Amino acid sequence: MERYWTTGDCWLGCERTGVQVLWLGPIQWDGWTAPFMACAPCLDRLLAQARAHWLRRLRVTTAS
Ligand SMILES: [Zn+2]
Numbered sequence: 001m002e003r004y005w006t007t008g009d010c011w012l013g014c015e016r017t018g019v020q021v022l023w024l025g026p027i028q029w030d031g032w033t034a035p036f037m038a039c040a041p042c043l044d045r046l047l048a049q050a051r052a053h054w055l056r057r058l059r060v061t062t063a064s
Pocket of ligand 1: 010011012013014015016038039040041042043
């Protein structure tokens with residue numbers, strides 16, 4: 001998947017605007033779509049959480 005940094009608003013909780021953000025994908029809700037953008041610090045936090053999730057799944061999968 002191609003990703004690009006652009007200047008915009010972070011959608012991941014820090015509420016910063018006019019910062020470098022990365023497009024993570026579309027948010028789809030009730031038939032509406034919006035671009036989901038995240039700044040670098042928020043992306044780091046999200047990826048750390050995702051990596052912890054993947055590691056837990058890996059341990060569960062390989063434990064048996
Ligand atoms: Zn942010």
